Amino acid sequence: MATTTTAARTVASGGAHARDLDKRARILDGAVKVFAKRGFFHARVSDVAKASGVADGTIYLYFKSKDEILISIFEDRMEWILAELKKRMAKLPTARGKLEEFVDFHIMLATSYPDVCDVITIELRQSNKFMKEYANTRFLEYQNLIGDVLREGKDDGTFRSDIDPAVVKRAIFGALHELVSQWVLMKLPANRLLRAASQLKSFVLAGVVGGEK
Amino acid sequence: MATTTTAARTVASGGAHARDLDKRARILDGAVKVFAKRGFFHARVSDVAKASGVADGTIYLYFKSKDEILISIFEDRMEWILAELKKRMAKLPTARGKLEEFVDFHIMLATSYPDVCDVITIELRQSNKFMKEYANTRFLEYQNLIGDVLREGKDDGTFRSDIDPAVVKRAIFGALHELVSQWVLMKLPANRLLRAASQLKSFVLAGVVGGEK
Amino acid sequence: MATTTTAARTVASGGAHARDLDKRARILDGAVKVFAKRGFFHARVSDVAKASGVADGTIYLYFKSKDEILISIFEDRMEWILAELKKRMAKLPTARGKLEEFVDFHIMLATSYPDVCDVITIELRQSNKFMKEYANTRFLEYQNLIGDVLREGKDDGTFRSDIDPAVVKRAIFGALHELVSQWVLMKLPANRLLRAASQLKSFVLAGVVGGEK
Amino acid sequence: MATTTTAARTVASGGAHARDLDKRARILDGAVKVFAKRGFFHARVSDVAKASGVADGTIYLYFKSKDEILISIFEDRMEWILAELKKRMAKLPTARGKLEEFVDFHIMLATSYPDVCDVITIELRQSNKFMKEYANTRFLEYQNLIGDVLREGKDDGTFRSDIDPAVVKRAIFGALHELVSQWVLMKLPANRLLRAASQLKSFVLAGVVGGEK
């Protein structure tokens, strides 16, 4: 993902500062590794520098503070994640298919980029600046992709009419998140997560489709 | 809960000096407030001391380190929570009733003791000692209460036979947790959480009961 | 002077925190030595700690910042200097005698406490906080002791009626200060300064007494 | 003064590349502004670069270190000041006239180039290299212009025979310096300094001429 993100950024910025972006991306990549391994607070900025192959001071040419590195990881990765997920979901015709795609994509992210996953879901909360000063709109936007599908499904009669998308989207996200978190934390093999994902889809679909009798 | 917990501990400790236990409990209560407010890392031990009405050094007569305070909060609170929840669920005859009770109890905890909730679900993860050296059996035990109900429901035919309790218990816990977390983080009014809880129960029951055809 | 100052403070504070004041005074004494030797900016806080026989962190129990140490030296020393000088000048009957006493006392300070002298006259200016946020009233108060004498001498006819105390007090202070500064900077023997002082008194008295024809 | 100085240097350097000298002079001019505003220690080399319109690295093509910029300001300005002052004093026939010219010229410098004045009199002392490794002969040379006049006046009977030029020259310089310093520090209007200068001349002349009766 790192490479893709960098490429995206390079293109987005019109290639003016190709070298800067490389280094910025390298630092973010290094930071993801270090933060995931040591935790945000226990990670030293000098560790990030070493992992990124730059000098300590160089970090501060690209980021104002340690906190900002963390926030930038989130921004940078979420930007890519949201774009990619929207693209994939748009291709699918049914609400049910979209919902399954969301779950599959989330699981894919977690297995492919466990460090990013850890940083975004665990470490990010340790930044005061992030939790307090920063409206974490990206998180909401992510969850809203489920909400949109739920509404779509309600409208076309696929899903029950009595579900509240605002609540259920979070329930689904939370279920996914918990499965992934435990998988990350316990460092289980990938197939365990894949089987869990299939169970989850079944559970979730039953939850939004089948009314209890 | 604090009072009850202290009482429980007093019993559990088999009659050690009552005053010691008061102080220990006071420190834990103070720590919960401070950790919830400032976050574990940004909280100073001296803040905990001040909030507890003891001297800085006194903390170390009851806890080996800052980390241990955090872990003790978890141990102490979870002990009470598990005992209480088991008692309540045991009283109910049906798996469905037990499942609903689990959700209601979790929500009740969150609304009654938001600080404890925050510390256990958010701050706890910031302790390396907890996440790495500590087998968080209590968390599993808590989730297993759902797992047991799910198995019970599968056995008596209430719930679908194809659900995997090991996965679904985590999905349900995750859904609950996410709803509560956002409620805590965004400091929403209590009734918002209560309505969400009712939606969640409907969603979860549909998920474990109704099979999609 | 350090001892006297400490004694004064102890008394002033009513002896409540005798130990604190000892340590505070020790730190100020250490800081005077270190600042005079290395210069304020080149002096490390840890140098001050070492010179004071305390740990680095202890410094911050008594002073908010490195800047505040510098300012406290000034406050602390000037308080004593002003009190002592006022007392001495009050004892003398004539304006001429008082003026001579001012010069003698200033020279005595410089020769007895060259480090304090250096810190107050040279290093103090390196503190942004001092120069900008701090109304250095003590300096003015010190110079005003000359101004008062000049007015007294004008009133009783000892000094010329056309001198402007507001200007001449600074001229006299500046002359004294320059002689002392060079003496400090060049580390000349004490007798050189004493001879200069006698010349200075003669020059100054001629300046304020004798009108040119 | 900046322009004149550059011209002087161009001549002095015997026709080196004019462009180099422009840049060197530009850097010194920028440094004077920045040092006067922020203080030597708080001023960043990059600030000087920005104020001079050159790149950070360019500074080091003309000066070995930040310290050397400061010293060069002094050298450069003093060279011009001394030459100019000598020329002016030489034109005057009497010791008294020369002494008055010295005061007037010093005051003129301070009012015309307050930044230079601040740097030379205040900031210069913050450079260890200057104060310790550098024999500040220029300062002495400057003061010696007063010393020479005093001797001249003693010889022709204008001034008292018992004055010691080595002491009195410093007293006069110190008096001048103090008046100017306070004027700079307090950012007073120019006319205040001019009035003070007239008082000072009267005081100084009385000091060197009139014997006390």
Next chain:
DNA sequence: TATGAATGAGTGTTCATTCAT
């Protein structure tokens, strides 16, 4: 037991200086 003053290891950040372009 309780205290809280003292400790000193630990680290984010700055900025003078260098050097590849």
Next chain:
DNA sequence: GATGAATGAACACTCATTCAT
């Protein structure tokens, strides 16, 4: 020469923990 991105040494300050009282 000129640039400015990169370097990395340096340091003020914090705070968990200790221990004399």
